[in-house]
Amino acid sequence: MTQIFFDSPQDAPPRGNWNWGRLAVYALLILWSVICLFPIYWTLTTSFKMAPDVMKGNMIPWGDFTPKWLGWRSLGLSPDTWGAESTVRAEFLKRFANSAITSVTSSVLAVVLGSLAAYGLTRFSYKFGYMKNSDISFFFLSQLILPPVVLALPMLVLYKELALLDTRIGLILLYTLSVLPIVIWIMRDQFASIPTDLEEAALVDGLSIWGAFITIILPIALPGMVAAFILSLVLTWNEYFFAALLTSTHANTLPVMVASQTGSQGISWWSMAALAWAAILPLIVIGVVLEKYIIKGMVAGAVK
Amino acid sequence: MSGAGDLLHVVSNDTISARRKTFARLIIWGSGLLLLGVGAAQTLHSTGNAALGFENWRPTLYAYVAWAICLCWGQVLLHGENGKRTLFVLPAALFVISLTVFPLLFGLIIAFSDWNLSSPTGRHFNGLDNVRQMLADPFYWNAMTNMVWYTLAILVEYAIAFGLALALNAEIRARKFFRVAFLLPLMLSPVAVSWMIGKSMLEPRFGPVARLARELGWENPSFFGDPNVAKATIMIMDAWTFIPFMMIMILAGLQAIPKELSEAAKVDGATGWRAFWEVTFPLMLPVSITAILIRIIFKLKLADIVIAVTSGGPGGATDTVTSFIFREYRDRSNVGYGTLLAMVYLVVIIIAMTLLMKLADRITRPRT
Numbered sequence: 001m002t003q004i005f006f007d008s009p010q011d012a013p014p015r016g017n018w019n020w021g022r023l024a025v026y027a028l029l030i031l032w033s034v035i036c037l038f039p040i041y042w043t044l045t046t047s048f049k050m051a052p053d054v055m056k057g058n059m060i061p062w063g064d065f066t067p068k069w070l071g072w073r074s075l076g077l078s079p080d081t082w083g084a085e086s087t088v089r090a091e092f093l094k095r096f097a098n099s100a101i102t103s104v105t106s107s108v109l110a111v112v113l114g115s116l117a118a119y120g121l122t123r124f125s126y127k128f129g130y131m132k133n134s135d136i137s138f139f140f141l142s143q144l145i146l147p148p149v150v151l152a153l154p155m156l157v158l159y160k161e162l163a164l165l166d167t168r169i170g171l172i173l174l175y176t177l178s179v180l181p182i183v184i185w186i187m188r189d190q191f192a193s194i195p196t197d198l199e200e201a202a203l204v205d206g207l208s209i210w211g212a213f214i215t216i217i218l219p220i221a222l223p224g225m226v227a228a229f230i231l232s233l234v235l236t237w238n239e240y241f242f243a244a245l246l247t248s249t250h251a252n253t254l255p256v257m258v259a260s261q262t263g264s265q266g267i268s269w270w271s272m273a274a275l276a277w278a279a280i281l282p283l284i285v286i287g288v289v290l291e292k293y294i295i296k297g298m299v300a301g302a303v304k
Numbered sequence: 305m306s307g308a309g310d311l312l313h314v315v316s317n318d319t320i321s322a323r324r325k326t327f328a329r330l331i332i333w334g335s336g337l338l339l340l341g342v343g344a345a346q347t348l349h350s351t352g353n354a355a356l357g358f359e360n361w362r363p364t365l366y367a368y369v370a371w372a373i374c375l376c377w378g379q380v381l382l383h384g385e386n387g388k389r390t391l392f393v394l395p396a397a398l399f400v401i402s403l404t405v406f407p408l409l410f411g412l413i414i415a416f417s418d419w420n421l422s423s424p425t426g427r428h429f430n431g432l433d434n435v436r437q438m439l440a441d442p443f444y445w446n447a448m449t450n451m452v453w454y455t456l457a458i459l460v461e462y463a464i465a466f467g468l469a470l471a472l473n474a475e476i477r478a479r480k481f482f483r484v485a486f487l488l489p490l491m492l493s494p495v496a497v498s499w500m501i502g503k504s505m506l507e508p509r510f511g512p513v514a515r516l517a518r519e520l521g522w523e524n525p526s527f528f529g530d531p532n533v534a535k536a537t538i539m540i541m542d543a544w545t546f547i548p549f550m551m552i553m554i555l556a557g558l559q560a561i562p563k564e565l566s567e568a569a570k571v572d573g574a575t576g577w578r579a580f581w582e583v584t585f586p587l588m589l590p591v592s593i594t595a596i597l598i599r600i601i602f603k604l605k606l607a608d609i610v611i612a613v614t615s616g617g618p619g620g621a622t623d624t625v626t627s628f629i630f631r632e633y634r635d636r637s638n639v640g641y642g643t644l645l646a647m648v649y650l651v652v653i654i655i656a657m658t659l660l661m662k663l664a665d666r667i668t669r670p671r672t
Contacts, residue, residue, distance in 0.1 A: 025471045032468055033485040035544070040488065042512060043500045057515050113396040120392025125311055128397075136393060143400060145657055147605050149626040150646040151404065153639050154411035157421075163360040177403045180396065196311075209388055238493035240608045241626065245633070255495040259612050269504060276496040287491040291484050294491075298549060299556035 040284070046273035047071035054269050071270030075278065092257070092278070099237055099254040102168050106175035107232035111225055113176070114183030119213060121184075122191040123199070137188070144181040148241050151177075156245055168251045174242050179232040186231070186300040190224030191217070227297035230290050234283060254279045320384050328381035335374035339367040372398050415644040421637040434644040444645055446620045447628040448652070450535065454606060454624065457539040458599050462592065464543070465550035470580075472551070473558045483552075490548040494608035501541055502528075502613035528614055531621030538622045541609055546602065550595045557591030558584070593664045600660070604653055625649045 045059060048067035058065040069078035076086025120126070121137050128136070155174065156165070164170035194217060202212035218225075240255040247256060258279050261272060287294065343364050348354040376394050379387035416434060419427040438444055472482060489497070505511045506527040517525035528534045561584065569583040607626035610616060616623035616631060629642045629649075 022474070022476075025474045025476060028467070028471050029476065029482050033482060036485050036489050036548075038512075039497070039500045039505060039544075040492075042505060046504065054510055057510060057512060059512070113399055116392045117396035120389065123311060124389045124392070126390070126393060136397070140396070140400065143404060145601055145604075145653060146404065147626060147646070147649065147653065149605075149607070149629050150411065150650045151407050153629075153633060153643045153646065154407040154414055156633075157414065157419075157639060158407060158410065160421075161361040162365050163362055173403060177400065180400065184396070209385065210391075213392075234491055238495075240493070240495045240611075241630070244611070245630070255493050255608075258493070258499060259495045272499060273504065276499045280492045280496045283491040283493070284488060287488050288484055291480075291487060294487065295483075295552055295556075298552050 040280070043273045043277050043280075047270055047277050049270055049273075051268070051270075071268075071272075071274035074268070074271035075274050077274070077278070092275070095252060095254045095257040096278075098168060098251055102171045102175060102251075102253060103233050103236035103239075105168075106172045106236050107179065107229050109172065109176045110179045110183045110232050111187075111229045114180050114228065115187045115218075115221070115225060118184045118187035119191050119217065122188055123196065137184075140184045141181050143177070144185075148178065152242065152245050155242075159246060166247045166250050166252075170246055171243060171251060171253070174246070175236040175239060178239070178242075179235055182235070182297075183228040183232060186228040186297050187221070187224055189300040190221050194220055223293070223296065224300070226290075227293040227300070230286065230293045231297040234286065234294070237283060320382070324381055328378040331374045331381075332371075332378040335367070335371040339364070339371045342367040368402070372402075411643050411647060414640055415647050417640040419638070419640040421639055427640070430640070434641050437641060438645060438648065443620050443623065443628060444625075447616075447623040447625045448649075450621070450623055451604065451625055453535060454539060454542070455600055455603055457543065458596060458603060461543045461547055461599070462550060462596055465547050465595075466554055466588075466592075468547070468551045469554040469558055472555055486551060487548045489545050492545070494545060495612050497541065497545060498609040498612035501544070502537075502609065506537065528622075529618065531618055534614060534618055534622050538610060538614065541613070542603070542606060545609075546599060549602075550599055553591060553595040553598075554588065557588050560591075561587055590668045593668055597657075597660065597664060601657070 042059070045061055045067075046054065048061060048069070048071065049058070049065060050068050050070055053065040056064075061067045069080065072078035073081050074088065075092055076084070076089025077092075081089070117140065121133055125133055126136060131139070151174070159165045159170050164173075198216055198220075199209075199212045202216050203209070207215065238255060239253070240259060243253045243256045244259065247253070258275055261275060345354070345356055346358055346361055346364050349356040349358045372395075375398070376391055379390045379394060381387070383390065414427070416429055416431065417427045418430040418433065468486065472479065472486070476482070492500075501513075505513045508514050508524070508526050514525040514527075526533070527537045565587070566579065566583060569579045574582060605626060606624045607630060610622055610624050610627040611630055614622045616627055620628075625645070629645050632638060632645070633642045
């Protein structure tokens with residue numbers, strides 16, 4: 001994998017030449033880190049607060065308030081409620097499973113379809129009617145411009161007729177569609193950077209085109225595929241619009257659950273904070289652990 | 305839309321027997337006829353001309369899938385090696401066509417109908433009534449104007465993202481920490497963000513931001529009361545999520561600038577501000593334009609936080625086209641009118657993006 005950003009020792013700054021310019025740079029960076037991280041911190045601490053702590057605006061756990069499991073208990077996720085039955089937890093886990101299944105399946109599907117198409121488009125010249133390679137690429141990538149709202153209502157009616165409303169399959173199909181252009185964009189860049197000599201050698205050795213693709217090219221292109229997969233996963237996990245329109249009771253995903261809770265006034269801050277935090281936790285983990293791949297996916301095709 | 309890599313040139317001479325070709329044609333046409341047959345039977349059933357006992361349109365869907373599989377298989381049978389090459393692109397193409405082109409055509413029919421999903425009368429054409437209603441609908445045009453404002457906010461986002469990228473590109477320690485911290489907002493689901501920030505941190509009584517605003521002398525901080533303030537708040541929340549995206553792209557561009565160039569500029573006496581405007585900024589123009597264009601595409605889809613935080617209020621000041629259509633459907637389940645609005649939006653987007661891309665092309669083209 002080509003490294004995009006360098007953290008190597010020779011890249012490290014020279015010690016000891018502090019001046020106002022560098023101080024300003026650090027101040028800016030720290031200020032922005034606070035802006036980025038504070039909402040996450042605030043949500044996490046709020047999920048451990050009681051009502052008076054929220055009203056007084058206490059922020060430092062053990063400093064000016066004592067953490068309580070209140071918010072997590074209302075979700076059935078605190079240590080003392082683990083063993084007990086909890087309808088809220090069952091509901092939460094069901095939504096969580098829905099989100100996980102739809103986002104993982106649609107990302108896998110998009111990466112498979114998108115990689116195949118991107119490989120074909122970078123290696124062979126096609127002619128479907130008047131459409132040549134560049135036209136086909138443009139056809140795929142232009143889907144990115146299509147706003148979801150244009151497809152939403154026709155899809156709603158079609159799904160109703162096809163009995164796909166409120167099913168995971170229906171959501172998976174649409175999610176795959178919505179991330180496919182991004183996958184093709186990333187993978188085209190990835191395959192174009194692999195020299196064709198590799199396949200030529202493999203073909204001379206008697207492999208078929210698909211054999212060469214699967215045994216030789218795929219392993220090399222794996223980092224790109226991982227990047228595309230992670231990016232798709234993030235986008236589909238967070239998707240709200242289609243999920244809100246097309247699902248009601250069986251297939252609705254975590255964002256829909258979060259949104260439906262925010263609307264009601266009776267819900268308490270601490271449990272809302274716990275819910276929101278639980279919904280974003282997987283992504284925070286992915287963001288911290290797989291940052292390299294996300295960045296690789298985002299800069300594909302942008303920087304030559 | 306860069307060019308493709310080197311094309312792979314493979315010469316293959318397949319000999320495909322006549323029987324295999326016949327079989328291929330047979331399965332393609334056979335499954336096609338099956339699809340037509342099932343489709344026709346279902347149409348008859350749904351129009352009430354024949355009672356065939358279908359519950360939904362699933363049989364047609366299955367027939368379509370079968371036809372698609374036969375079409376892919378038939379390519380290999382018919383064209384041998386060439387068919388196998390087609391097989392790389394064909395599944396994705398069929399998938400996209402069946403999920404966009406077909407619904408779009410169907411959407412065109414819906415757009416010119418009066419169709420209330422909750423009323424028993426069903427769909428009937430009403431000609432240009434929807435268009436007339438749209439032209440007279442102040443809220444739709446208000447949402448369109450809002451989109452222009454939201455899009456213009458990208459310039460500010462771009463400036464901030466550029467500044468942060470420059471800071472990250474400076475000689476600093478803990479670069480990885482800052483990068484991860486800056487990237488996190490992009491990972492969070494907009495709906496969770498709208499609760500975390502819009503509903504809790506901006507809460508006028510207890511929210512920390514409201515407290516801070518009160519400390520700074522704003523008597524009664526209310527972030528969603530005044531139309532302009534509400535619009536700005538939505539812009540800021542959206543910017544918070546998406547600035548990392550532009551920042552990363554610009555940072556990648558900055559790191560791709562050869563060191564010799566900035567050193568040469570230094571030797572020539574360009575320092576600080578001048579070096580930035582005369583060396584870095586022009587070099588960054590292509591990356592900047594790509595980042596801004598992609599950002600515009602994402603901005604035009606903005607809806608989640610608006611739906612979750614303000615539902616368009618106060619008085620439509622924060623409405624985006626998507627959130628407006630969403631409410632139009634939620635409140636009145638009027639599919640026909642909503643689809644027309646979406647279609648018009650699509651046309652406007654395509655025209656605007658084409659113009660922008662032409663403009664971007666002119667800016668980035670090297671001056672001679």
